[in-house]
Amino acid sequence: MHQGRHARLAELRQRLFGYAWALCRDTSDAEDLYQDALLRALSAASAPEDRSAFRVWMFRLLRNLWIDRLRASDPAFSLDDLTDADSPSVGSEQSVVNRLAVQQAFLALDKIHRDVLALVDVGGFSYEETARLLDIPVGTVMSRVSRARAALCRLLTDNPKVVTLPLTGLQGDGRLRDRERGRA
Amino acid sequence: MTLRGPIPDSVINAYVDGALGPETAATLASRASSEPALAARIARLHGLKAGVAGIVDALPPAPPLPAPALRRRRPVWPLASAAGRCLR
Numbered sequence: 001m002h003q004g005r006h007a008r009l010a011e012l013r014q015r016l017f018g019y020a021w022a023l024c025r026d027t028s029d030a031e032d033l034y035q036d037a038l039l040r041a042l043s044a045a046s047a048p049e050d051r052s053a054f055r056v057w058m059f060r061l062l063r064n065l066w067i068d069r070l071r072a073s074d075p076a077f078s079l080d081d082l083t084d085a086d087s088p089s090v091g092s093e094q095s096v097v098n099r100l101a102v103q104q105a106f107l108a109l110d111k112i113h114r115d116v117l118a119l120v121d122v123g124g125f126s127y128e129e130t131a132r133l134l135d136i137p138v139g140t141v142m143s144r145v146s147r148a149r150a151a152l153c154r155l156l157t158d159n160p161k162v163v164t165l166p167l168t169g170l171q172g173d174g175r176l177r178d179r180e181r182g183r184a
Numbered sequence: 185m186t187l188r189g190p191i192p193d194s195v196i197n198a199y200v201d202g203a204l205g206p207e208t209a210a211t212l213a214s215r216a217s218s219e220p221a222l223a224a225r226i227a228r229l230h231g232l233k234a235g236v237a238g239i240v241d242a243l244p245p246a247p248p249l250p251a252p253a254l255r256r257r258r259p260v261w262p263l264a265s266a267a268g269r270c271l272r
Contacts (some may be wrong), residue, residue, distance in 0.1 A: 034246065100235075102236060103238060118236070121233050122239055149232050
């Protein structure tokens with residue numbers, strides 16, 4: 001076992017778990033994905049020494065496992081499904097944002113938008129790191145983040161049910177997820 | 185990057201994410217100080233970012249990492265077995 005790798009993973013674990021949850025939208029599935037990723041990371045023959053490269057490597061490992069699971073549950077799934085859709089721009093009509101409403105609306109985003117926003121906002125990755133992790137140009141990260149936030153904004157504006165749901169905590173509240181199943 | 189005319193959403197998002205160069209960021213901040221609509225868009229994006237980032241705080245603690253394994257000792261039984269065969 002690599003002691004240094006273990007210590008680095010300990011530093012990342014809450015953000016990594018947050019990213020797993022953002023992808024899975026379910027605490028139990030997120031725990032499985034997170035544990036699987038940890039075990040693979042700890043048993044990998046080698047890992048990047050550089051701190052930034054290690055974070056990218058670890059989150060990418062978890063993301064690849066998530067994609068494997070999607071493929072296992074849906075043989076027709078491919079990365080081509082993760083395409084960007086145009087969204088209207090973010091307006092300036094409301095400058096105060098309800099944080100819990102945002103988190104519930106986040107659950108209704110498409111996979112591709114949850115993915116990129118979770119990397120930037122939850123994982124704390126820069127655009128350059130996110131581009132490396134997703135293997136896309138920085139300009140694509142820039143436009144994808146913009147579209148993701150515009151979609152989030154649209155959900156908050158167009159779907160008042162999002163903000164009137166009882167806020168019982170993120171875990172275990174699958175109503176919005178069930179309602180939106182099929183969108184992502 | 186010049187910032188004349190309407191500023192694209194992607195640039196404002198990059199500003200909120202700290203992804204713009206210092207000069208461009210300063211130009212955008214200067215414009216926001218005199219354009220309330222732009223300032224409101226920035227504030228809204230900051231709110232969205234904070235909301236998503238807050239997911240980490242809203243979740244239960246991440247499950248602990250597996251404890252680092254102690255270095256294993258090489259088992260002695262294969263040697264004992266080989267020695268036993270030699271003595272037969």
